[in-house]
Amino acid sequence: MTTADIAAGPPPRTRRERPTLTAVITWVAAGCFVAVILGVLASVVVQSFATTWRGGWWPAGLTATWYGRAWSSTGMSQALANTAQAGVAVVVIALLAGVPAGYLLARRAFPGRSVVMLLMLLPIILPPMTYAVQLAALMYRVGLGGSMTAVVLVNLVPTLPLVVLIMVPFVEQISPEVENAARVFGANNLRLFSRVLVPLLLPGMLAAGILVLVRTLGAFELTFFVSAADTQTLVVALFGAISDPGGVPGPLTAAMAVTYMLVAVLGLAVSLRFVTPSQAIRQRHR
Amino acid sequence: MTLTAEPGTPATTAPPRPPQPLRHRLAERGVDWTLLLILPAVLIIGALFVYPFLYGLSISFQPLEGGDPLANYTDFFGDPYLRDSIWKTLRLAVPVAVLSVAAAAPLAFRMRRDFPGRRIVTLVVLLPLTFGSVLIAQGMTQVFSPTGWTNLLLTSLGVPQQQFIYNYTGTFIATTLVSIPFAFVMLMGFFGGIDRSIEDAAATLGASRAARFWRIIMPLAVPGLITAFTLCLVEAFAVFPSAILVGQPDNATHVLTLPIYQAASQRSDYPAAAAIAVVMTVLELVILGVLMLLRNRLYRGPATGGKG
Amino acid sequence: MSVAEQTTGAGTQGSTFGSLQMRQVSRWYGKTAALTDLDLELAHGEFVALLGPSGCGKSTALACLAGLQPLTTGSIWRDGKRIDSLPADKRGFGMVFQSYALFPHLTVARNVEFGLSMRKVPRAERRRRAQAALDLVQLADHAGKLPSQLSGGQQQRVAIARALAIDPEIVLMDEPLSNLDAALRIEMRTEIKRLYQERELSVLYVTHDQEEALSLATRLVVLRGGRLEQSGTPEQVYTQPASAYVAGFMGYRNMISARVEQVESDPRRVCVVAGDLWLQGTADPAAGLRAGSEVMVAIRPEDIVPGRAGVNDVPALAEVVEYHGRELAVRARTERGVVLHFRTEKPVAAGARVTLGAPEERVLVFPAEGRAEVPDDAHG
Numbered sequence: 001m002t003t004a005d006i007a008a009g010p011p012p013r014t015r016r017e018r019p020t021l022t023a024v025i026t027w028v029a030a031g032c033f034v035a036v037i038l039g040v041l042a043s044v045v046v047q048s049f050a051t052t053w054r055g056g057w058w059p060a061g062l063t064a065t066w067y068g069r070a071w072s073s074t075g076m077s078q079a080l081a082n083t084a085q086a087g088v089a090v091v092v093i094a095l096l097a098g099v100p101a102g103y104l105l106a107r108r109a110f111p112g113r114s115v116v117m118l119l120m121l122l123p124i125i126l127p128p129m130t131y132a133v134q135l136a137a138l139m140y141r142v143g144l145g146g147s148m149t150a151v152v153l154v155n156l157v158p159t160l161p162l163v164v165l166i167m168v169p170f171v172e173q174i175s176p177e178v179e180n181a182a183r184v185f186g187a188n189n190l191r192l193f194s195r196v197l198v199p200l201l202l203p204g205m206l207a208a209g210i211l212v213l214v215r216t217l218g219a220f221e222l223t224f225f226v227s228a229a230d231t232q233t234l235v236v237a238l239f240g241a242i243s244d245p246g247g248v249p250g251p252l253t254a255a256m257a258v259t260y261m262l263v264a265v266l267g268l269a270v271s272l273r274f275v276t277p278s279q280a281i282r283q284r285h286r
Numbered sequence: 287m288t289l290t291a292e293p294g295t296p297a298t299t300a301p302p303r304p305p306q307p308l309r310h311r312l313a314e315r316g317v318d319w320t321l322l323l324i325l326p327a328v329l330i331i332g333a334l335f336v337y338p339f340l341y342g343l344s345i346s347f348q349p350l351e352g353g354d355p356l357a358n359y360t361d362f363f364g365d366p367y368l369r370d371s372i373w374k375t376l377r378l379a380v381p382v383a384v385l386s387v388a389a390a391a392p393l394a395f396r397m398r399r400d401f402p403g404r405r406i407v408t409l410v411v412l413l414p415l416t417f418g419s420v421l422i423a424q425g426m427t428q429v430f431s432p433t434g435w436t437n438l439l440l441t442s443l444g445v446p447q448q449q450f451i452y453n454y455t456g457t458f459i460a461t462t463l464v465s466i467p468f469a470f471v472m473l474m475g476f477f478g479g480i481d482r483s484i485e486d487a488a489a490t491l492g493a494s495r496a497a498r499f500w501r502i503i504m505p506l507a508v509p510g511l512i513t514a515f516t517l518c519l520v521e522a523f524a525v526f527p528s529a530i531l532v533g534q535p536d537n538a539t540h541v542l543t544l545p546i547y548q549a550a551s552q553r554s555d556y557p558a559a560a561a562i563a564v565v566m567t568v569l570e571l572v573i574l575g576v577l578m579l580l581r582n583r584l585y586r587g588p589a590t591g592g593k594g
Numbered sequence: 595m596s597v598a599e600q601t602t603g604a605g606t607q608g609s610t611f612g613s614l615q616m617r618q619v620s621r622w623y624g625k626t627a628a629l630t631d632l633d634l635e636l637a638h639g640e641f642v643a644l645l646g647p648s649g650c651g652k653s654t655a656l657a658c659l660a661g662l663q664p665l666t667t668g669s670i671w672r673d674g675k676r677i678d679s680l681p682a683d684k685r686g687f688g689m690v691f692q693s694y695a696l697f698p699h700l701t702v703a704r705n706v707e708f709g710l711s712m713r714k715v716p717r718a719e720r721r722r723r724a725q726a727a728l729d730l731v732q733l734a735d736h737a738g739k740l741p742s743q744l745s746g747g748q749q750q751r752v753a754i755a756r757a758l759a760i761d762p763e764i765v766l767m768d769e770p771l772s773n774l775d776a777a778l779r780i781e782m783r784t785e786i787k788r789l790y791q792e793r794e795l796s797v798l799y800v801t802h803d804q805e806e807a808l809s810l811a812t813r814l815v816v817l818r819g820g821r822l823e824q825s826g827t828p829e830q831v832y833t834q835p836a837s838a839y840v841a842g843f844m845g846y847r848n849m850i851s852a853r854v855e856q857v858e859s860d861p862r863r864v865c866v867v868a869g870d871l872w873l874q875g876t877a878d879p880a881a882g883l884r885a886g887s888e889v890m891v892a893i894r895p896e897d898i899v900p901g902r903a904g905v906n907d908v909p910a911l912a913e914v915v916e917y918h919g920r921e922l923a924v925r926a927r928t929e930r931g932v933v934l935h936f937r938t939e940k941p942v943a944a945g946a947r948v949t950l951g952a953p954e955e956r957v958l959v960f961p962a963e964g965r966a967e968v969p970d971d972a973h974g
């Protein structure tokens with residue numbers, strides 16, 4: 001090889017793969033999908049600022065008054081308060097019960113472990129409609145029907161297993177050696193828990209908590225069958241408003257929906273900072 | 287450890303040891319007090335999931351009017367309108383699941399590579415999952431209405447106006463919009479789990495891009511695709527709010543959840559509702575069982591090619 | 595398996611290979627450089643060992659050569675043809691991956707056959723050659739298993755068999771023996787050497803093991819932080835390391851910080867001092883050492899001779915004595931605390947007083963570097 005050969009070579013070019021046909025199709029399809037999603041969401045936002053909007057590209061006039069009206073209408077503020085209350089309660093209970101269970105399932109082999117695993121998988125795999133009605137019937141039977149307690153309890157069914165199944169891989173990735181080392185250096189159970197496990201598990205707990213919150217915000221079926229007018233959450237109120245077009249003006253419903261969207265998207269954005277979605281869901285379906 | 291000594295080998299005849307305390311023996315099998323940590327979770331799921339199932343099963347055999355314990359079931363299967371809801375559900379759920387996996391798989395496959403905007407794309411695709419079908423339906427009533435943006439766009443392109451909502455199409459679109467992200471999230475996990483160096487190895491052995499896809503990626507991804515399809519199908523099978531909000535609930539989208547809803551919320555006939563829910567659960571479990579069986583007959587194992 | 599199977603080198607011309615070159619290749623991962631302006635050549639029939647501490651870019655260099663990583667700058671040439679835009683599947687190299695990268699869904703036999711079936715080798719032929727490759731790595735009994743059912747070392751041998759089954763002219767191996775036990779490693783090493791000779795392979799071989807590199811390679815290349823540090827025959831690199839860094843890698847266990855006392859009229863000969871240690875050593879005149887320069891002195895344990903009456907004699911106290919079979923490895927300390935490692939066949943007890951010396955041409959003096967980053971795993 002001489003320097004002349006180098007000069008004779010083709011000019012340097014960065015390797016850039018030619019887009020294949022499948023790639024083009026994929027991106028076009030994905031573009032359409034994203035466009036529809038954004039269109040659907042945008043229309044809700046636009047509608048919430050519309051004086052009236054009976055069709056056409058753009059509403060006749062814009063106003064922000066619907067938000068004020070939505071807020072002052074009793075149903076809305078009540079629903080928002082209910083949602084917050086139920087969300088916090090569900091997150092706290094699900095974490096308190098789910099984290100220890102997830103820890104144990106990850107660390108220990110005990111008789112019946114696979115049964116417990118299945119028990120945690122089923123409520124996530126089976127859609128809520130398969131058990132929502134029976135659960136509601138039971139709640140009414142024991143006298144909890146329509147109460148806030150019932151709303152919190154039913155929402156634990158899909159979310160508690162979610163916490164468990166997120167925590168299991170999180171615990172597994174912490175080497176047991178770390179715990180052994182802590183013990184060797186004199187940590188008792190409490191110190192092991194507070195100084196070693198909690199700090200290590202904190203990201204997982206945060207991620208799980210936020211996913212639970214987002215799910216509780218969006219859980220429709222379970223809350224729908226068990227809540228009463230004064231205990232319903234935002235989505236249920238929203239469903240009521242949409243399915244009864246005569247009662248509530250469209251823009252008012254839209255204002256409610258936008259409020260709900262803001263709350264939910266905040267949750268999603270925060271949760272994505274801590275956990276990749278596939279991490280959470282992949283574990284669901286081992 | 288067994289202490290039964292071989293006959294004729296005195297060296298191993300240990301003196302009979304006192305049996306280990308029970309606590310010790312249980313601990314060896316993983317049973318000790320820390321196991322109590324799992325109790326709250328098991329109790330909650332037992333009381334709020336398993337028990338309601340059994341409770342629902344038992345009340346489904348106690349019709350409100352009394353009489354034949356099977357009345358709720360014979361009513362459901364005897365009434366062609368109710369019975370047909372099974373077919374209407376399948377007619378909706380199967381195409382939705384197929385389309386979702388077919389659309390999500392190529393996108394999820396490309397997501398393995400890091401590219402600018404990956405986070406944004408992921409976020410947008412995931413929005414429907416966060417918002418749920420109620421909100422999607424709310425937006426659809428505007429976007430897909432006869433004078434909504436979609437039809438305005440179509441007419442400006444010279445396509446005649448279409449009826450997109452309050453029929454099968456409406457529910458189909460709404461369900462698909464939520465189902466694609468669901469499939470996408472799962473498949474991203476499955477594809478992400480396929481070690482890139484395996485593909486590299488295939489390339490150095492002379493496998494072209496197509497060969498790498500069909501001989502390496504696909505065999506490893508098929509179990510994931512089946513799982514994603516199954517769970518999409520199971521979800522879509524239980525479609526509920528969008529069948530009412532953007533569908534034609536008394537006819538084309540009279541899916542299995544609607545008689546449940548009508549019995550429970552409109553007639554307060556919980557036994558009848560529970561009976562239909564039991565039917566639905568059984569169907570769901572059959573779908574799950576059959577497809578998972580199929581999946582397990584195919585390769586199932588790690589998708590990494592060695593250490594690391 | 596014969597050398598002349600025409601099915602090798604999928605897509606590339608049938609003509610035998612002359613040389614493979616990397617010219618001024620840089621590879622950046624985001625903001626960090628894994629390779630910087632690296633020139634590397636593999637000529638026909640060469641066995642090049644690529645050495646360097648963990649993270650210095652060896653795997654990256656291999657991936658770039660194989661076409662698995664795009665180059666940030668630079669080019670790759672084969673026999674005067676530029677190939678850096680040729681996809682990996684058209685290059686026809688055999689490659690053993692550091693992480694094995696076995697296909698988890700295929701049996702061992704099918705893994706080994708994979709490259710052959712890509713070359714459309716008829717089935718019977720494929721079977722035969724895969725079987726032969728598996729025999730070579732002593733895994734014929736495991737042909738029907740899945741990779742996950744094999745031990746780490748067995749998986750590694752499957753990876754080797756898979757790379758060799760396609761009868762490549764160029765083989766890239768990334769620490770192919772790292773996971774084997776000592777006996778098997780030596781056996782496989784011999785096997786690789788035999789194949790290399792019999793099939794006239796050209797091999798680029800990454801290893802951390804100095805002994806492996808010396809025994810296999812016809813040329814050594816030492817990388818440092820993505821750059822070429824030294825390239826030469828094993829003997830050159832072993833006896834005349836270009837820097838303290840390379841010396842540390844090549845078994846110069848005594849690395850002593852010192853100061854130049856005097857440079858003789860022959861600029862190759864310098865006198866250095868470290869504590870109570872006064873040494874006559876050899877330096878590269880190009881290093882431009884002068885009195886007062888901070889230097890690093892490198893001496894191999896084998897080159898220190900106990901009881902030798904010569905220029906570099908120093909009394910010391912044997913501290914630790916390790917039994918290594920034929921000889922003893924001793925750590926001794928001089929009065930002012932300089933630690934010296936040496937080897938001897940004569941019995942020495944811990945606590946014994948010894949006099950140590952070393953020939954001045956084996957006392958290598960290098961300019962001191964900011965911080966002597968001497969890889970600690972380099973010692974054989």
Ligand SMILES: Nc1ncnc2c1ncn2[C@@H]1O[C@H](COP(=O)(O)OP(=O)(O)OP(=O)(O)O)[C@@H](O)[C@H]1O
Nearest residue numbers: 623627628646647648649650651652653654655692
């Ligand atoms: N995909 C990647 N993204 C970012 N940095 C990377 C990536 N792969 C390698 N690097 C970095 O490039 C450098 C060189 O890595 P490389 O794998 O080539 O090291 P190596 O010499 O093979 O090390 P080892 O002996 O441990 O295998 C390292 O600093 C590493 O952190």
Ligand SMILES: [Mg+2]
Nearest residue numbers: 652653692768
């Ligand atoms: Mg490496």
